[in-house]
Amino acid sequence: MDRDTRTQEVWSALGTVTDPEIDESVTSLDFVTSVQIQPGNKIRIEFRLPTYWCAPNFAFLMASDMRDAVTELPWVEKVTVELLDHFSADLINRGVALKQGFRDAFPGETDDDLSAIRLKFLGKAFERRQELLIRHLLANGRDPAWITAVSLRELMSLPLEAEGVRLRNLYVFSRRRNHCEEEGFAFMTVDGSPLDSSGFRTYLRKVTGVRRNAEYNGFICRGLLAARNAALIALQTDEQVKKSGVAGVQELQNETAAFRSVAGD
């Protein structure tokens, strides 16, 4: 396997790791700043979050998920994940390198691991994806009675346009992750209770709130990361650009410009 293919495989593996709060991959959010393949198929991954203050528990989850996802590649011998410019970077990097649980990585600070919070945010991801799909179906002529009664089997065989297929795939993946049931209603609450059409509007309002929060996180995170990277460019311009070459800087500038255009400035 040549170097480019291996690099590509690492990036694809990282693409399966999501930020739990935003429910988007760490690569599409541009958190991963570099992937290096060192002699002996040792992988070094660096990532930077939008702020120095980002919650260490989520940072730890993402870092260990990245380590695990890349370790699963059969040819990989060793994975090092390094979080940059973060107040807890040392503890997180050390804990991830030693394959520690969160409790051991932050000794004396917590008596619990992160399974509860991970589960909570998988639930939020389920609701967010469900809301997007439900709204899409409503906009395309389906009514609450149909949505609350449709089976997963029927939903899967429903002809949809590309956007609908994308939203359905996202939701069904999340549904499997949460419930592991292939029969029964397509839509249910995160606890597995069926929806009823009389309480449908209230329910939709609730899951809309969940989607909205994830969207807020996504917007703020992208904006702050673009600004942080732009500031980094400004810092580098004086000293480091000559050394490191302009390619990386150009990439960062493009990223900033992309954020500006998406954000509508």
Next chain:
Amino acid sequence: MFTTKSGEKIFVIDGHTHLWDGSPANQRNIHGKQFIDCFYDYHHLGPDSYIWPKEKFERYTEEDYVKDVFEEGYADVAIFNPQYLGDFYYNGFSDLKRNEAFRQQHPDRIIANGFWDPRNGENGLDVFENDAKAYNWKGVKLYTAEWHGDSKGWKLTDPWAYRYFEKCQELGIKNIHVHKGPTIRPLNKDAFDVEDVDDAATTFTDLNFIVEHVGLPRLEDFCYIAAQEPNVYAGLAVVTALIHRRPHYFGEILGELLFWLGPDRILYGSDYGIWSPKWIVEEFMNFELPDDVAVETGKSLTLEVRRKIMGENAARLYDIDIAERRKKLGLSLPAKAEATAAMV
């Protein structure tokens, strides 16, 4: 004062402003540098034409404040909601003495709030009481994400916090501005949790809890709490800044707040100096709820609703008689519509 196209005068109270010193000379450590750098990144979410040089952003002057907030930012009255951050800055991020000196220059236009930290215990209670009396505080800003030695944050439900709330009651300080940002500890929990507001607001029903940034990114939890607790208010600082790049999204949030809290419990704030109030006020006054939001929530941004958000709600909390204050400030007489609205 903001004048609409149709000539209506809107009394503006900016519910969330700062004078700070985040300059390198005041930075105690890397955390102090990273703190102001992070604010500066937020600054960039505003329009490009309002971006300041880093040096100005780190420490702007009282003259900048007067120009940006009062002369160009439409505010008749503005509120300081200071942050201490003594672990990051030698002289604190906000300096209460500097705030007070500035307030004394503009006594009818500035409300300078204080702060307390329950981790200062018994001694802190005395300091708080002395400061509150000396500065005649009407409100406090609580920053639960503040570092303090080994502690990286606290909760409104901590036993000592209750002692300080009781002290607020005793001193007649009824406005509690709570910044809900990421509280680091306990590490295994959701850092943005707003549930402690619920407990505190239920226990201290005579205090007003203004939740700055409306608990984002936990808006749904905030709305759930606020819908049940009549003494919980939404502070729009940071939210208003979304209006520029994400107007539809801003409309969704505002629609939710109008739906769950109604128009009487939402307070405008610019979060100056993170952003300049001029563009925020102008964009807000020209803003309409998007059609889909208006249909779903059944709400609309009438002139009366705007008046409440921009000033009347804060005036009620801070015992400001708008008509009287207008006279004092030498502002022109209110339009008829407002005189009626103010009596409601």
